Amino acid sequence: MIAAFLALTGRCFYLQYFKGDYYYSRCINQQQSCNPQRPRRGVILDCRGRVLAASNRVAVVFAEPRLIKDPKSTSNRLAPVLDMGAHEICKLILESRNPGYAKIKAGADAPQCSAAGRIYGIGVQYDWLRHYPMGRLASHAVGFTSTDNRGLGGIEFKYDKELTGSAAENIFFADVHRRPICLKERNGALVDGRGIILTLDAAIQQFARAELAKQRESYQAESAAAIVAEPKTGAILAMVSLPDFDPNDAGSVDANSLRNRAITDQFEPGSIIKPVTVAIAVDSAAVGRYETIFCENGNYVGHGFGRIGEYRRGFGDLTISQILIESSNIGMAKIGQRLGKERLYEGLKLFGFGSQTGIELPGEAEGLLRPAQNWTGYSVTRIPFGQEISVTAIQLVQAFCIIANGGHLIRPHLVRAMVDDNGAVIKLRPTTPPIGYIIKPEVAKWLVSDPLVGVINEGTGTRAKLEKWQAFGKTGTAQIARAEGGGYEENAYIASFVAGAPAEDPQVIVLVTIRRPNVKLGKGYTGGMVAAPVAAAILEKTLNYLQTRQPRLTPRDGRSEFLPLRAQSSPSF
Amino acid sequence: MRSAFCLGFVVFYLTAILIFAVYLRGANKRMFYMLCTYKAEQSQLKQELWQKQLQLESLINPAAISQRLDH
Numbered sequence: 001m002i003a004a005f006l007a008l009t010g011r012c013f014y015l016q017y018f019k020g021d022y023y024y025s026r027c028i029n030q031q032q033s034c035n036p037q038r039p040r041r042g043v044i045l046d047c048r049g050r051v052l053a054a055s056n057r058v059a060v061v062f063a064e065p066r067l068i069k070d071p072k073s074t075s076n077r078l079a080p081v082l083d084m085g086a087h088e089i090c091k092l093i094l095e096s097r098n099p100g101y102a103k104i105k106a107g108a109d110a111p112q113c114s115a116a117g118r119i120y121g122i123g124v125q126y127d128w129l130r131h132y133p134m135g136r137l138a139s140h141a142v143g144f145t146s147t148d149n150r151g152l153g154g155i156e157f158k159y160d161k162e163l164t165g166s167a168a169e170n171i172f173f174a175d176v177h178r179r180p181i182c183l184k185e186r187n188g189a190l191v192d193g194r195g196i197i198l199t200l201d202a203a204i205q206q207f208a209r210a211e212l213a214k215q216r217e218s219y220q221a222e223s224a225a226a227i228v229a230e231p232k233t234g235a236i237l238a239m240v241s242l243p244d245f246d247p248n249d250a251g252s253v254d255a256n257s258l259r260n261r262a263i264t265d266q267f268e269p270g271s272i273i274k275p276v277t278v279a280i281a282v283d284s285a286a287v288g289r290y291e292t293i294f295c296e297n298g299n300y301v302g303h304g305f306g307r308i309g310e311y312r313r314g315f316g317d318l319t320i321s322q323i324l325i326e327s328s329n330i331g332m333a334k335i336g337q338r339l340g341k342e343r344l345y346e347g348l349k350l351f352g353f354g355s356q357t358g359i360e361l362p363g364e365a366e367g368l369l370r371p372a373q374n375w376t377g378y379s380v381t382r383i384p385f386g387q388e389i390s391v392t393a394i395q396l397v398q399a400f401c402i403i404a405n406g407g408h409l410i411r412p413h414l415v416r417a418m419v420d421d422n423g424a425v426i427k428l429r430p431t432t433p434p435i436g437y438i439i440k441p442e443v444a445k446w447l448v449s450d451p452l453v454g455v456i457n458e459g460t461g462t463r464a465k466l467e468k469w470q471a472f473g474k475t476g477t478a479q480i481a482r483a484e485g486g487g488y489e490e491n492a493y494i495a496s497f498v499a500g501a502p503a504e505d506p507q508v509i510v511l512v513t514i515r516r517p518n519v520k521l522g523k524g525y526t527g528g529m530v531a532a533p534v535a536a537a538i539l540e541k542t543l544n545y546l547q548t549r550q551p552r553l554t555p556r557d558g559r560s561e562f563l564p565l566r567a568q569s570s571p572s573f
Numbered sequence: 574m575r576s577a578f579c580l581g582f583v584v585f586y587l588t589a590i591l592i593f594a595v596y597l598r599g600a601n602k603r604m605f606y607m608l609c610t611y612k613a614e615q616s617q618l619k620q621e622l623w624q625k626q627l628q629l630e631s632l633i634n635p636a637a638i639s640q641r642l643d644h
Binding site: 054202 | 601602603605606609616620623624626627630631634635636637639
């Protein structure tokens, strides 16, 4: 009897002291159930509330390859259930790098999930899947996500933390059937991701993309970019970069298509930068508005700056306006010499060249503007007409917005507001008028209404004339420098055009750049031939669209005084 | 005879009360499970509605309309 009790006592001691933790953990595993809660990724909307990116929970049928001894047999059983090919399912199971998980089908419906779950080695889990209803329309601006819902490009990457939200975990007590019967504890608070409202307008984005794609195909160009912006605020209404991609299928895309050329590609701008130089020169009184400059009849040679020629023909005396209308390189070189390197450099820096604009997208290039102390006599004559300087498309847009809005400093931006799960605004970009001048308002107004209107009406940009509005703009045809250095490539150009309208009170600025149009087609390669028609088409459609939404925009027909476009007001959600 | 009947009745009555008490004791857990079930169903319905909305958005966005007009 004593021996029996001693044995019993020993056994109790052994179980409690040596095996206590083991049985305790088994007990906890049996009683408790953990339910991780993944937050829903925030939506991305355009300025009119159209959905650009959103997440939805879908049922994912998956296989656990390590449990499946006969993949062919399992595939044959699963194929009619999921309405997929058995060979395809077998391939997914065999080629999976993860022995515990191989995704078979996302978005299966309830009967399919129910039937699939009964097959050994097949399971169903619910996961968030990112949708991009507009496909490749705004792919570079919006970006895309990985399979585990991390942002990898565009706004998805830049605002990944805000869009992700925060996860939580609920621990329940469960019964023998694993049904939750009581909440034990909650780790963290589930917070869905915040929504982001962009300044993009999907309709204007579609106008820009359609026109640009058509022209790129027509000229067999290597790539193209277009930006549409509101000059008064810097809000980006459209940003297109071609080639583009479908973010719903970003995994199988060529890396070349993922680049947002509107902000990453830097290039020598050519003549398109001339209005900026003239603005700096007139504002600093280095030249007078109505002054005449002798343009050396097309051949300007001097010590320290070599030889400068013209693109088309030589000119004699030209006014400052005519220098821009005729796009005279010699005229610009002389303006640069009058300015001097310090003032020219400072002016270009003020316009934003040589530094990032700060737009809310990853990968923005700074461009290249060498410090003035490194300039030579060549630099001060070449930079004014767009050589020896590298810019990005977004920098050009910023500069022309400054000119178009009366000289006010603006920053191009893509994000309008951030909202929480219930639609309440958390952050709103203020729409107050910008403060601070880069150039005097009268200089900016003169530049727009005189030389830049002249470029459209009688100069190199006549293909950008609009019927209902007076447009203004500037062409640019830049050669592409050799990658290995030493001069420019043969027959390789970047055709650019920047335009705005209406000239009386600019509401929209459009920039189009088309890289390497095929010269051998014989259809031209200059900014005026290749880029100007695209800019005009985008401008016209945009103004018609905005006029429809805001009827106070009056076309030029002499009937009534021009009224400004939409008032700056808080967006409605 | 009568006392046996009364004893039987009391035992039966007490047993019924005990069973009912145990049943009531588990009511909280049953309610909790039902709540979880309804919440899951509500979430499922919300997802289906949101899915429909996304399908609608993909049909009526400017790119899709432009494509259909071109064709």
